[in-house]
Amino acid sequence: MKQEYILVIIIGLLIFAYVLDAVVNPLKLRLATPYHFFDPDILSKYTFTTTSIIIKSIALIMAPLWFLSFLHLSKLTKGAILFVLAALIQLYALQDVASNSRVIPLEWSISLALTGAILLIPAIIYILIGFTKKAHKSLTEGPYDAFTKEDNDDL
Numbered sequence: 001m002k003q004e005y006i007l008v009i010i011i012g013l014l015i016f017a018y019v020l021d022a023v024v025n026p027l028k029l030r031l032a033t034p035y036h037f038f039d040p041d042i043l044s045k046y047t048f049t050t051t052s053i054i055i056k057s058i059a060l061i062m063a064p065l066w067f068l069s070f071l072h073l074s075k076l077t078k079g080a081i082l083f084v085l086a087a088l089i090q091l092y093a094l095q096d097v098a099s100n101s102r103v104i105p106l107e108w109s110i111s112l113a114l115t116g117a118i119l120l121i122p123a124i125i126y127i128l129i130g131f132t133k134k135a136h137k138s139l140t141e142g143p144y145d146a147f148t149k150e151d152n153d154d155l
Contacts, residue, residue, distance in 0.1 A: 003066070003069070003070075006062065006066050007066065009059075009062070010059045010062050010063050010066065011059075013055050013056070013058055013059035013062075014056065014059045016055055017052050017055040017056040017059065020048065020051065020052040020055065021052050021105075021107060023048075024048050024049055024052070026105055026106065026107070027046065027049060027105075027106045027107060029042070029106065030100070031097055031106075032097075032098065033094055033097055033098060033113075034093045034094060034096075034097045034109050034110045034112075034113035034114075035113060037053075037110045038114075049107060052107060053107055053110050053111045053114065054114070056107070056108065056111035056115075057111045057114040057115045057118065060111060060112070060115040061115050061118050061119060064081075064082065064085055064119065065082075065122060068081065068082070074130055074133075075126045075127075075129045075130035075133065076126070076127060076130025076131065076133075076134070077130070078126045078130075079122075079123050079124070079125070079126030079127035079128075079129075079130055080123075080127065082119055082120075082122055082123035082126060083120070083123040083124075083127065085116075085119060085123075086115075086116045086117070086119035086120045086123055087116070088116075089112050089113075089115055089116035089119070090112070090113055090116035090117065092112060093109045093110070093112035093113035093116065094113065096109045097109050097110075097113075
């Protein structure tokens with residue numbers, strides 16, 4: 001799929017989630033953490049908001065993966081970037097909900113927490129692929145592959 005189409009899908013999902021949030025009243029829940037929203041009783045009570053949260057999370061998961069596809073970095077580096085990003089996103093969402101500071105709406109904090117949790121999956125996959133490639137390269141490299149032509153001329 002072309003990169004422009006993915007960007008249009010991400011923007012379309014965010015606009016759709018914004019429209020869904022405009023239709024429904026903001027959440028007035030008092031949650032200890034954003035993860036407490038994922039209780040089945042709360043999910044079934046706030047189904048429209050849950051749909052909006054999931055749509056926002058899908059768009060927010062796609063965005064860094066789309067951006068990283070442009071960078072010519074190793075898989076290990078991409079995994080480390082995603083891992084740090086996922087951790088920071090979750091920490092911010094946790095602080096925003098736990099302190100009840102409401103810098104961003106509760107729906108966005110919950111979406112960020114879900115995004116951070118799910119971004120751990122591609123981060124771990126990238127890290128495993130990166131380590132596997134490094135291990136494969138070190139195992140298949142011959143004893144003299146490390147020498148360059150200049151090193152061989154000195155012998």
